[in-house]
Every structure is written in C-alpha cells, then in structure tokens.
Amino acid sequence: MGQMQNAIFLFILLNYFLEASLGAISNDSFWLLKIQSEFNDPMGVFSNWSPRSNICTWNGLECSKDQTRVVGINLSNSGLSGSISPDIAHIVSLQKLDLSMNSLTGMIPPELGNLEDLQELLLFSNYLMGFIPVEFRFLKNLQVLRIGDNMLTGEIIKTIGELTELRVLGLAYCQFNGTIPSEIGKLKHLNSLNLQVNSLTGTIPQEITSCEELQDFAASNNKLEGELPSSLGKLQFLEILNLANNTLSGTIPSEFSQLSRLKYLNLLGNRLTGEIPLDVIQLPKLQNLDLSRNNLSGNITSFNFNGNNDLETLVLSDNSFTGGFPDQLCSRYSKLRHVFLSGNRLSGSFPLGLLNCPSLEVLDFSNNEFENQLPSEIENLKNLTDLLLNNNSFSGGLPPEIGNLSNLVSLYLFDNMITGEIPTEIGKLQKLSILYLYDNQMSGNIPLELTNCSSLSEIDFFGNHFTGLIPATIGKLKNLVFLQLRQNDLSGPVPLSLGYCKRLQTLSLGDNHLSGSLSKTFGYLSELTLLSLYNNSFEGPLPESLFLLKNLTIINISNNKFYGSIYPLLGSNLLSLLDVTNNSFSGPIPSELAMSKNLMRIRLGHNHLNGTIPLQFGQLTNLNFLDFSSNGFTGELPLELSNCNKISHFLVSNNQLSGTVPPWLGTLKELGELDLSHNNFSGPLPKEVGNCSRLLKLSVNQNRLSGGIPEEIGNLTCLNVLKLQRNNLSGAIPRTLGGCKKLFELRLSENRFTGPIPPELGTLTELQVILDISKNNLTGEIPFSLSNLVKLERLNLSSNELHGSVPESLGRLTSLHALNLSNNHLQGEIPSTFSRFKQNSFTENDNLCGAPLKPCSEPNGERKKQLSDTAAAGIVVAIVFTATVICLYLLYLMLRIWCKWKQASISDAESGGGVGEMAGKQDEKWVYGDRGVIRSDEYWDLNKMRLLQCSHSRKDVSMTSCIFHHSMSRENSMRSLV
Ligand SMILES: *[C@@H]1O[C@H](CO)[C@@H](O)[C@H](O)[C@H]1NC(C)=O
Numbered sequence: 001m002g003q004m005q006n007a008i009f010l011f012i013l014l015n016y017f018l019e020a021s022l023g024a025i026s027n028d029s030f031w032l033l034k035i036q037s038e039f040n041d042p043m044g045v046f047s048n049w050s051p052r053s054n055i056c057t058w059n060g061l062e063c064s065k066d067q068t069r070v071v072g073i074n075l076s077n078s079g080l081s082g083s084i085s086p087d088i089a090h091i092v093s094l095q096k097l098d099l100s101m102n103s104l105t106g107m108i109p110p111e112l113g114n115l116e117d118l119q120e121l122l123l124f125s126n127y128l129m130g131f132i133p134v135e136f137r138f139l140k141n142l143q144v145l146r147i148g149d150n151m152l153t154g155e156i157i158k159t160i161g162e163l164t165e166l167r168v169l170g171l172a173y174c175q176f177n178g179t180i181p182s183e184i185g186k187l188k189h190l191n192s193l194n195l196q197v198n199s200l201t202g203t204i205p206q207e208i209t210s211c212e213e214l215q216d217f218a219a220s221n222n223k224l225e226g227e228l229p230s231s232l233g234k235l236q237f238l239e240i241l242n243l244a245n246n247t248l249s250g251t252i253p254s255e256f257s258q259l260s261r262l263k264y265l266n267l268l269g270n271r272l273t274g275e276i277p278l279d280v281i282q283l284p285k286l287q288n289l290d291l292s293r294n295n296l297s298g299n300i301t302s303f304n305f306n307g308n309n310d311l312e313t314l315v316l317s318d319n320s321f322t323g324g325f326p327d328q329l330c331s332r333y334s335k336l337r338h339v340f341l342s343g344n345r346l347s348g349s350f351p352l353g354l355l356n357c358p359s360l361e362v363l364d365f366s367n368n369e370f371e372n373q374l375p376s377e378i379e380n381l382k383n384l385t386d387l388l389l390n391n392n393s394f395s396g397g398l399p400p401e402i403g404n405l406s407n408l409v410s411l412y413l414f415d416n417m418i419t420g421e422i423p424t425e426i427g428k429l430q431k432l433s434i435l436y437l438y439d440n441q442m443s444g445n446i447p448l449e450l451t452n453c454s455s456l457s458e459i460d461f462f463g464n465h466f467t468g469l470i471p472a473t474i475g476k477l478k479n480l481v482f483l484q485l486r487q488n489d490l491s492g493p494v495p496l497s498l499g500y501c502k503r504l505q506t507l508s509l510g511d512n513h514l515s516g517s518l519s520k521t522f523g524y525l526s527e528l529t530l531l532s533l534y535n536n537s538f539e540g541p542l543p544e545s546l547f548l549l550k551n552l553t554i555i556n557i558s559n560n561k562f563y564g565s566i567y568p569l570l571g572s573n574l575l576s577l578l579d580v581t582n583n584s585f586s587g588p589i590p591s592e593l594a595m596s597k598n599l600m601r602i603r604l605g606h607n608h609l610n611g612t613i614p615l616q617f618g619q620l621t622n623l624n625f626l627d628f629s630s631n632g633f634t635g636e637l638p639l640e641l642s643n644c645n646k647i648s649h650f651l652v653s654n655n656q657l658s659g660t661v662p663p664w665l666g667t668l669k670e671l672g673e674l675d676l677s678h679n680n681f682s683g684p685l686p687k688e689v690g691n692c693s694r695l696l697k698l699s700v701n702q703n704r705l706s707g708g709i710p711e712e713i714g715n716l717t718c719l720n721v722l723k724l725q726r727n728n729l730s731g732a733i734p735r736t737l738g739g740c741k742k743l744f745e746l747r748l749s750e751n752r753f754t755g756p757i758p759p760e761l762g763t764l765t766e767l768q769v770i771l772d773i774s775k776n777n778l779t780g781e782i783p784f785s786l787s788n789l790v791k792l793e794r795l796n797l798s799s800n801e802l803h804g805s806v807p808e809s810l811g812r813l814t815s816l817h818a819l820n821l822s823n824n825h826l827q828g829e830i831p832s833t834f835s836r837f838k839q840n841s842f843t844e845n846d847n848l849c850g851a852p853l854k855p856c857s858e859p860n861g862e863r864k865k866q867l868s869d870t871a872a873a874g875i876v877v878a879i880v881f882t883a884t885v886i887c888l889y890l891l892y893l894m895l896r897i898w899c900k901w902k903q904a905s906i907s908d909a910e911s912g913g914g915v916g917e918m919a920g921k922q923d924e925k926w927v928y929g930d931r932g933v934i935r936s937d938e939y940w941d942l943n944k945m946r947l948l949q950c951s952h953s954r955k956d957v958s959m960t961s962c963i964f965h966h967s968m969s970r971e972n973s974m975r976s977l978v
C-alpha cells in the first residue's frame with residue numbers, strides 16, 4: 001500500500017514538473033491532492049479527485065471563470081475527519097473555504113492567514129481546538145467568518161477589528177473567554193454577530209453601536225454582566241437581539257423603543273429589574289418577546305400594544321409581575337399564538353379579553369394567583385392546544401364548553417380549587433393527550449365519556465373526591481401510559497378492560513375504596529413499570545398472570561386483603577421497590593425475589609409469611625430497606641445478609657427468629673434502624689454493634705438475650721432510641737452509655753441488671769420520651785445527675801433495690817408527666833413538685849413521706865420508733881387488710897383493662913408501673929413510596945431525627961420518585977433564531 005501511494009505521489013510530482021508550464025491550475029491540483037491525503041473520507045467525496053481528470057470537475061471545487069484557478073472549496077457535511085492541512089494556504093486564489101459540519105480535529109492552521117483573497121471561511125461544527133490564529137488579521141477581504149461549534153478556546157482576538165469587510169462573525173458554541181473586544185465596533189459592515197454559548201465575561205461594549213448595519217446580535221448563554229447599553233437602541237437595523245442566560249442587571253432601557261425593526265427580543269434568565277418600558281412593548285415589528293426569569297415587576301394589566309399585531313410569542317414567566325392579563329393585547333387581527341405568564345403574581349379572574357385572541361395555541365397561566373370560575377366562553381379559543389392553569393386558585397366547576405376546544409392536547413388544571421364533576425363533554429376532545437386535574441376538590445363519577453378521548457396518554461386525578469366506579473370502558477384508552485387515580489373515594493373493582501390499555505406504564509390507584517380481586521387481564525399490561533394499589537380493600541389471591549409483567553420496578557399493594565402467595569409479583573427482575581405490608585400473604589418468601597438485583601426496598605411486614613429468610617438475599621447489594629416484621633419467620637439471620645451493606649433499615653421484629661444476634665451486623669455501616677425485638681434471639685448482644693456508627697434506633701427488646709451490655713454501645717453517638725427491655729441481660733449498666741448523647745428514649749427494664757445507676761445517665765440531656773430501668777436489681781442511690789434530664793417526660797425506676805432519699809433536685813424535672821419510684825427502699829421526703837403525681841408512684845418503699853403520701857412531720861419519725869409492739873402489729877394488720885382490699889380492686893381494674901387491651905390489636909406492655917406508652921399503634925402512613933422510615937408508635941418522627949442527627953451526611957433514603965409531582969416547566973419552545 002505504502003509503495004503504491006509513493007508511486008502515485010511520484011507520478012503526481014512528475015506530472016507537476018511536466019505540466020508546470022501549463023499554469024497555476026496544476027499547481028493547485030498538486031496541493032489539493034496533498035491536502036486530501038490528510039483527510040479520512042469514509043463517504044468517498046474525493047472519489048473523482050484524480051490527476052487524470054480536469055480539476056474543475058472535482059467534487060466540491062469551484063474554479064475561476066477562466067478555469068485557471070481554484071477559487072472555492074466546499075466540502076461541508078462530507079463526513080470528513082482528520083485535520084486541516086496548512087498546505088491549503090498554497091491555493092492562493094481561494095475565495096471561499098467551507099469545511100463546516102465534518103469531524104475535523106486539530107488546530108486551525110495559522111497559514112490560512114496567507115489566503116489574502118479569502119472572503120468566506122466556514123469551519124463551524126467540527127472538533128477543532130486551540131485559539132483563533134492571530135494571522136487572521138491579514139484576511140482583509142474576509143466577509144464571512146464562521147468557526148463556531150468547535151472546541152476553540154482563548155479570547156476573541158482584538159485584531160478582529162482589522163477585518164473591516166466582515167459581514168458575518170460566528171463564534172458561538174465554543175469555549176471562548178475574556179471580554180467582547182471593543183474593537184468589534186470597527187466592523188462597520190457587520191450584520192450578524194453570534195457569540196452564544198461561550199464563557200465571555202465583562203460588559204457589552206458600547207462600541208458595538210458603531211456596527212451600524214447589525215441585524216442579528218446573539219450573545220446568550222455567557223457570563224456577561226453589567227447593564228444593557230442604552231445605545232443599543234441606535235442599531236436601527238437590528239432584528240434579533242438575544243442576550244438570554246447572562247447576568248445582566250439594571251432595567252430595560254427605554255431607548256430600545258427605537259429598535260423599530262426588532263422582531264425577536266430575548267432577555268430571559270438575567271437579573272433585570274424594574275418595569276418594562278411601555279414603548280418597548282409597542283415595538284411595531286416585534287414577534288417574539290421573552291423576558292422570563294428576571295426580577296421584573298409592575299402591573300401589566302394596562303399594557304398597550306398599540307396595534308402591534310405581529311406579536312406571536314409573549315413570555316414573561318417567572319418574574320414578579322402583578323395585575324392581570326393585558327386585554328388590549330388581543331384583537332381580531334392579533335397573531336398571538338403563545339403566551340407564557342407562569343410564575344408571577346397575576347391575579348383576578350380568568351381574563352376575558354384573552355378570548356379575543358382566536359389565534360392562541362398555548363396559554364400558560366400556571367403558578368399565579370388567578371381565581372374564580374373558568375368562563376364558559378373559553379370555547380372561543382378554538383386553536384388552543386395547551387392550556388396550563390395549574391397552581392392558581394380557580395374555583396367553581398369545569399365549564400362543559402371546554403369540550404369545544406377541539407384542538408386541545410394538554411389540559412393542566414392541577415393545584416386549584418375546582419369543584420363539581422368532570423363534564424361529560426370532555427369526551428369530545430379527540431386530541432386530548434394529557435389531563436391533569438390532581439389536587440382539586442372535584443367530585444362525582446368519572447364519566448364514561450372520558451374514555452372516548454382516544455388520544456389520552458396521561459390521566460392524573462390524584463387528590464380529589466371522585467366516587468363511583470372506574471369506567472368499565474377504560475380499556476378503550478389504547479394510548480394510556482399513565483393513570484393515577486390515587487387518593488379519591490372510588491369503589492368497586494378494577495375493570496377487566498384495563499388490561500387492554502397495553503401501553504400503560506404507571507398505574508396508581510392507592511388510597512381509594514376499591515375492592516374485589518385483580519383480574520387476570522392484568523397480565524396484558526406488559527409495559528407496566530409501576531403498580532400502586534395500597535390502601536384499598538382488594539382481596540383474594542393475586543392472578544398468576546401478573547408474573548408476565550417483566551418491566552415492573554415498583555410495586556406497592558400494602559394495606560389490602562390479598563392472600564395466597566406473593567409469587568406472581570416476582571416475574572420482573574427489575575424490581576426496586578416491593579411493598580406488600582399488611583395483607584394476609586402466606587407461605588415462604590420465594591428466593592426468586594433475589595433475582596431483582598436492583599431491589600432497594602422490600603417490605604413484607606404484617607403478613608402470615610413463614611419459613612426462613614432466603615440466603616439468596618445476600619445478592620441484593622443495593623438493598624436499603626428490609627422489613628420482615630410481624631410474620632412467622634423462623635431460623636437464624638443468614639450470614640449472607642452481611643453482603644447487603646447498604647441496608648439502613650433492618651426490621652424483623654415480631655417473628656420467631658432464633659440464634660444469636662450476629663456480630664456481622666456491625667459491618668452494616670449504613671444501618672440506621674435495627675429492630676430485632678419480639679423474637680427468640682439468645683446469647684449476648686455483640687460488641688460489634690458498636691461499629692454501626694449511624695445507628696439511630698436499636699431495638700432488641702423482648703428476646704432472650706443474656707450477658708452484659710457491651711461497653712462499645714457508647715460509641716453509638718447518634719443513637720436516638722435504645723430498647724433492651726425484657727431480656728435476661730445482667731451485670732452493671734455500662735457507664736459508657738453516657739456517650740450516647742442523642743438518646744431520647746432509653747428502655748432497660750425487666751432485665752437483671754445489678755449495681756448502681758451510673759451517674760453518666762444524667763448527661764443524656766436529650767432524653768425525653770422515657771428513661772425506664774424498672775424491674776431490675778439495681779442498688780445504690782438515685783444519682784443527683786438525673787436532675788439534669790430536664791426534657792424527660794417519663795421516668796421509671798420502680799421495682800429495684802434503690803436506697804436513700806429522692807434527691808431534692810430531681811424536683812426540677814418539670815417536664816415529667818409520669819413518674820414511678822415504687823417498689824424500692826427509698827426514704828425521706830418526696831420533692832414538693834412531685835406532689836402532682838399519684839400515690840402509686842411512690843408506694844412500696846421503705847419510708848417515703850410528703851405529698852402525695854402522708855406529710856413528713858418531724859416528730860412523726862420519733863414517735864414511730866416508740867410505738868409498742870401491739871400498736872405496730874395493729875398497724876400492720878390494718879395495712880395488710882387495706883392493701884388486700886386495694887389489691888383486689890386493682891386486680892379487678894387490671895382485668896378489665898387487660899380485656900380492653902386485648903381488643904386493641906396492639907397493646908403496649910413494654911413499660912411497667914403506670915408509665916405506659918401513650919400512643920397506640922397508629923396507622924403507618926402508607927403513602928406511596930412512604931416515608932415509613934419511622935413508625936409513628938415510637939415517638940420518633942422524622943423531624944426529631946433530623947434535629948438530633950449527628951453530623952454524618954445521610955443520603956436521603958427517599959427514592960420515592962417524584963413521579964407524581966409534575967412540575968410543568970415548559971421551556972418556551974423558541975429556539976434561538978441565530
Ligand atoms: C481563557 O481560557 C484559557 C484556557 O482555556 C486560559 O489559559 C485563560 O487564562 C483564560 N482567560 C481568561 C481571561 O479567563
């Protein structure tokens with residue numbers, strides 16, 4: 001090959017010498033072939049570039065009239081790659097060089113500066129790098145220079161001002177920095193200047209007004225600052241001015257009103273303030289005006305457009321405009337098609353003047369303060385395709401005339417106060433694709449006619465009061481992709497025909513009163529990715545056809561009455577969330593569940609599932625939330641689960657799990673909540689738990705744990721809740737517990753702890769919910785330090801062997817509303833502030849006195865000592881008698897209460913001695929993608945957690961997708977015109 005090429009080259013060389021006398025044209029052919037060899041030419045544009053044919057017939061070349069010189073090269077959009085050869089400079093007569101829209105790399109050769117005749121140089125849309133060659137200053141005849149859309153860097157050379165013939169300068173979409181050189185002003189003939197999308201800084205030079213012939217000026221998407229030069233108003237030929245997305249400030253100069261030919265004015269995304277000068281609005285030729293995303297203000301109601309009927313697009317979104325719609329904008333002759341006024345403070349009723357704008361296609365009033373009823377005359381807007389009225393305060397019903405907007409494609413009415421029913425006329429909207437009525441007060445049935453809107457692809461009625469059935473004919477909506485009817489009062493079954501909405505991807509029916517079992521037609525919904533049916537009364541086994549849905553990623557069918565196996569839910573390997581909480585599913589967990597490697601949340605709590613936890617779950621390395629609580633699971637926690645090292649919530653309470661608490665739990669660094677309570681775990685609490693430094697909640701209560709509390713527990717500096725009650729734990733309560741500074745709930749009751757109460761507990765000043773160490777064998781005195789727990793609401797030290805007196809300072813605990821010190825050996829005077837508690841808070845002690853018990857009279861103690869044996873015996877008998885009577889009565893009371901407790905599904909027997917938890921089991925918020933991180937029965941809400949959190953930056957666990965929050969920010973559809 002190489003030899004071949006050499007041979008050809010030699011041949012050419014030979015030719016060159018032979019034909020030298022034939023003139024410059026053969027000279028050109030020599031260099032052109034050399035230049036050609038630097039390019040890769042996959043499309044074969046050079047196929048006829050052969051020394052044997054006339055150069056003037058070669059593709060992409062243009063010869064002079066006398067056929068003696070090559071004057072133009074046009075290889076635009078020819079798929080070329082490679083670099084531009086400096087030898088182009090040898091084609092000395094070149095007037096036009098167009099290599100645009102290829103894949104050229106490398107630098108722009110400075111030698112191009114030698115092409116003195118060059119009038120047009122087009123290199124835009126390649127991958128060229130480096131600077132603009134300074135040698136370009138020699139291109140004195142250059143009229144068109146377009147080198148944008150490359151990777152060029154550096155500053156715009158000042159010598160550009162020497163190219164005095166320049167008409168068109170295109171430097172957009174590069175990485176130019178520095179300022180716009182004032183020398184631009186020397187380009188007297190410039191009519192198009194495009195500097196968009198670079199990193200230009202500084203202000204817009206005043207000198208630009210010397211470019212008197214300027215028609216298009218675009219410098220959007222830079223970092224230009226300072227004010228808009230009022231002198232721009234002198235550019236009398238200006239038609240396009242695009243300075244969007246900079247940081248320009250100040251006001252819009254009223255001098256702009258002199259721009260009598262201006263068609264397009266785009267100042268969006270700056271920091272402009274003040275009002276729009278009235279006469280700018282009246283620019284006679286203006287077609288597109290975009291001033292959105294500034295800080296402009298003022299009442300726009302009385303804007304007078306003074307007969308400008310050319311305006312097609314008006315974008316004033318995201319400012320602080322007040323008033324209403326400028327009614328004068330609309331006339332029979334107006335061409336207004338697009339109006340975007342969202343995100344202002346416009347108010348009043350729906351502007352009737354608008355109805356005189358028959359040309360209107362897109363109307364966006366969203367995010368304003370409009371109110372009152374929508375007028376029935378809205379039907380006049382026959383050309384309307386998009387009507388966005390969301391996030392206002394419109395009220396009243398939806399006028400039936402809306403059915404006459406036959407071109408309507410999208411209707412956004414969410415977040416208003418619209419009432420009444422959906423008019424049946426809606427069925428006439430054959431082009432309607434998006435219907436968002438969510439977050440209103442609408443009611444009545446969903447009309448059957450809705451299913452005549454055959455173009456519907458998205459329906460969102462979330463958060464209204466719709467009742468009755470889902471239309472049985474819903475299956476007619478063959479284009480339906482998104483159906484959300486969540487949070488309404490719908491009842492009855494899911495219609496069979498829904499299975500024919502084969503494009504459906506999202507089905508969200510949660511929080512209704514739907515019932516019946518799911519039909520097997522569900523199996524046709526092969527595109528379904530989200531299935532959310534929570535909080536209804538669905539029942540029966542799941543249809544096996546559900547297994548055919550291979551694209552499901554999110555399933556929430558919690559809080560229903562489904563039973564049977566969960567197996568049909570596991571056909572997809574793409575699951576990321578599965579929530580079947582609170583149904584009656586039974587049988588074991590199918591190990592297939594572990595095939596969905598992206599599973600992040602599994603919630604199977606409150607069912608009748610049983611068997612062991614499958615080892616395969618160890619493959620779910622993205623698992624973040626695991627809730628198996630309140631089922632019948634048995635066996636040990638499999639070692640394999642230690643691979644799931646992103647787990648932050650590990651909840652397996654209320655099962656029959658056994659074995660030891662595995663030390664590998666300490667390797668789960670993300671663990672925030674660990675609940676092993678109400679199982680049969682035995683053995684010690686492993687010290688490794690102290691490594692879970694993000695742990696906020698640790699519950700191992702009601703197991704058979706033995707041994708001491710490991711000292712390392714004190715490393716859990718974020719811990720909010722520690723529940724170890726009702727085990728067989730023994731030894732001393734470790735002093736290191738004082739390290740858990742964020743504790744606000746601490747329960748150690750009903751164990752066998754011995755030794756004194758460590759004074760360090762008094763440093764846990766965040767303790768608020770409860771400190772319960774009752775029913776142990778603790779000795780010694782009540783430490784004074786406990787009086788520092790000023791936030792504490794409940795304190796239970798009962799049924800221990802505590803001695804001494806109740807520290808007077810404990811009386812400072814004014815937040816306490818439950819206290820139990822009974823059943824100890826305490827004596828002396830009860831702090832006076834404790835008189836508000838009942839007697840049984842103090843009974844069964846050695847010698848406590850003072851309110852609410854008997855007063856401590858000084859001599860009383862003396863006399864007691866002197867009591868005769870008979871008197872003492874008498875007193876004992878009396879006490880025993882009274883005590884028996886009281887006990888019997890209490891027993892009776894307790895039995896009654898006990899029966900009531902049993903009725904209530906969950907009783908809280910965790911705390912003894914009258915310090916019961918107040919809250920019953922409240923319904924979890926089964927909100928879709930719940931924030932059920934925290935169960936409300938535990939006094940542990942998200943806010944508190946935030947308050948008390950350590951500095952660890954926790955990633956938000958809410959993967960809960962904002963699928964349901966459509967923030968409609970319609971980028972105005974205008975493309976930059978230059
Ligand atoms: C412009 O960018 C170049 C590199 O791309 C850099 O060397 C130069 O300092 C920059 N100039 C300014 C004014 O930021």
Ligand SMILES: *[C@@H]1O[C@H](CO)[C@@H](O)[C@H](O)[C@H]1NC(C)=O
Pocket residue numbers: 220221244245266268269971976
């Ligand atoms: C302004 O910037 C935004 C992104 O920040 C972009 O989407 C938009 O297209 C830009 N507008 C113009 C007119 O360049």
Ligand SMILES: *[C@@H]1O[C@H](CO)[C@@H](O)[C@H](O)[C@H]1NC(C)=O
Pocket residue numbers: 299300301302322323324
């Ligand atoms: C805006 O101006 C109109 C008439 O010029 C007036 O009726 C209206 O009250 C004004 N609105 C506000 C919010 O100032």
